Structures are given as structure tokens and as C-alpha cells.
Amino acid sequence: MGEERKVTDLVTVYETQGMLRANVIRGLLESAGIPVMLSYEAIGPTIGLTVDGIGRVRIKVPAEWEREAHDLLTAAPRSGEIFSVPRDPNEEDD
Numbered sequence: 001m002g003e004e005r006k007v008t009d010l011v012t013v014y015e016t017q018g019m020l021r022a023n024v025i026r027g028l029l030e031s032a033g034i035p036v037m038l039s040y041e042a043i044g045p046t047i048g049l050t051v052d053g054i055g056r057v058r059i060k061v062p063a064e065w066e067r068e069a070h071d072l073l074t075a076a077p078r079s080g081e082i083f084s085v086p087r088d089p090n091e092e093d094d
Contacts, residue, residue: 009062010037013069022057025073032072034065 014025018038026036039058061069 007064011063011066012039012058012060013066014073015060016057016059017055019055019057022059025059029059029061029069029072030066033060034069034072036061 013029014018014022016025019038022038022040026038029036032039037060039056040056
């Protein structure tokens with residue numbers, strides 16, 4: 001018998017238009033050791049559309065990693081750091 005896997009809840013920590021930005025965010029989270037899953041409509045990457053929600057990508061992490069993911073995504077860059085999560089141009093101002 002194999003090892004029993006525990007099912008965990010996934011939560012959306014970031015949402016963007018297009019796979020390019022989604023993969024940058026995914027790389028950031030995975031480099032910090034946070035497991036990531038991208039959720040998107042199959043047609044978006046296939047035909048490259050990013051209008052009317054077709055290219056929307058949701059970056060999801062296990063619920064137990066949600067706080068760490070949000071902290072990483074909202075952290076200000078440290079002195080000398082060249083990477084930070086860019087603001088999504090499709091977001092509305094607060």
C-alpha cells in the first residue's frame with residue numbers, strides 16, 4: 001500500500017492577466033519554498049488572449065502557506081535587491 005496523501009485547501013494569493021506575470025510570481029513563491037498552483041482557462045495560453053478575463057491566472061497556495069505568501073508578495077524590496085513584485089496594471093487604485 002502506498003502512502004496516503006492529505007488533501008489541503010488552496011487559496012488564491014494573487015490574480016493577474018497573462019502567463020508571463022503569473023510565472024514570475026510563481027517563481028518568487030517557489031524560490032521561497034512555497035508550493036504553488038496556477039489556475040487558468042485552457043484557452044488563454046493556447047491562443048494568447050488576455051481580454052475580458054480569458055487570460056486571467058490565479059496563483060494559489062496551500063492554506064497553511066497563505067500568510068507567508070502574502071507577506072512575501074507585499075514586502076518592500078530590501079536595500080540592494082533588484083526584484084520586487086510589480087504592481088499589476090489591471091488592479092484598481094485603493
